Amino acid sequence: MAQAVPPRYKHWWLPDASSSYAGQIDDMFYLILWITLFVFFLVEGALIVFLWKYRYKNGRKAIYTHGNNTLEITWTAIPAVILVFLAVFSNSLWSEIRDPNKFPKNAPxxxxxxxxxxxxxxxxxxxxxxxxxxxxxxxxxxxxxxxxxxxxxxxxxxxxxxxxxxxxxxxxxxxxxxxxxxxxxxxxxxxxxxxxxxxxxxxxxxxxxxxxxxxxxxxxxxxxxxxxxxxxxxxxxxxx
Ligand SMILES: [Cu+2]
Known part of the structure; x- marks a missing residue:
């Protein structure tokens, strides 16, 4: 007998989500996927823009730079914050599912x-x-x-x-x-x-x-x- 399954448990590209916690795991998977996709397009986009913008031009001299502290702190701090957030989020989900003290009571x-x-x-x-x-x-x-x-x-x-x-x-x-x-x-x-x-x-x-x-x-x-x-x-x- 087929049963009604909430839409969030159906996917076009993942296997059926068929356990009570499968939806939560998929939510985390999608969250990480969206973050990494966003960063991927940001970085690859910047690469293409810079390739074009700073392509060889007659008479243009390269600039020598020692780096930029503000920029370096920013691109270190943002991933660190995201990483800590994901670690806390996934850890709480992990313990909810895998901590033996939180197993459903009286499960055969x-x-x-x-x-x-x-x-x-x-x-x-x-x-x-x-x-x-x-x-x-x-x-x-x-x-x-x-x-x-x-x-x-x-x-x-x-x-x-x-x-x-x-x-x-x-x-x-x-x-x-x-x-x-x-x-x-x-x-x-x-x-x-x-x-x-x-x-x-x-x-x-x-x-x-x-x-x-x-x-x-x-x-x-x-x-x-x-x-x-x-x-x-x-x-x-x-x-x-
Ligand atoms: Cu085996």
Whole structure:
């Protein structure tokens, strides 16, 4: 079922913005892009103007200059102010998304332990605990519920891999021996690719998973279908 997505989450040149914080990350991306574009055209424009204005002319002598303090202070101070502003702005956004103390409360957890060259995914199952008999294991198949925040616990099994879903604007290294958590709140039912964003060996190119964002109902049905099969009932002989 397609869902209405706010226009700010749609782009003509970026992947869909499909997590709750994707829009904020894009806003920051655009802000930096506009600032750098402005400076780019300013500098390149000045270059072209000066090339033309000070081109070779018969009889014109070059002027020797020791520089201009006011100008130098200005073109150092302005970028410094912009840089500090961007650092403060991006840091507050970063901590809002990545600070474990600010993770959504009670978000269910899913474990993803990548290895060469697959994503080993474990759901805690109906009892919501890992390491129990009702855990559900999949390979390369991640199911998330739309509008439901979820915590993803990452840890590499062999070398460094990186969990990357561009549509969620999330990319996180999965390092062996270093459990790392991220959270995602998908905002739209869809299917995306999970890419490994860290060159992890010869099979890196085929280390591809799928994340399906589905409704709570479909999720419940799927969890039910994954329940361990009950032990076969003892055969009863009904013939007299
Ligand atoms: Cu990998």
């Amino acid at each position: 957890a899913i474990q993803i332990k990548p290895r060469q060259f697959e994503w080993d995914i474990t759901y805690p199952g109906p009892d919501k605990k890992f390491g129990t008999a009702d855990d559900i294991q999949t390979i390369n198949q991640l199911f998330l519920v739309v509008n439901q925040p979820v915590q993803i616990k990452l840890e590499g099994q062999d070398v460094i891999h990186s969990f990357f879903v561009p549509e969620f604007r999330i990319k996180q290294d999965a390092v062996p021996g270093m459990p790392t958590a991220v959270w995602i709140k998908p905002i739209k039912e869809a299917q995306y690719e999970i890419a490994c964003a860290e060159l992890c060996g010869l099979g890196h190119y085929r280390m591809k998973g799928t994340v399906s964002i589905i409704s709570q109902d479909s999720m419940d049905r799927w969890v039910k279908s994954q329940a361990p099969a009950p032990a076969a009932a003892p055969a009863i002989n009904l013939t007299p």
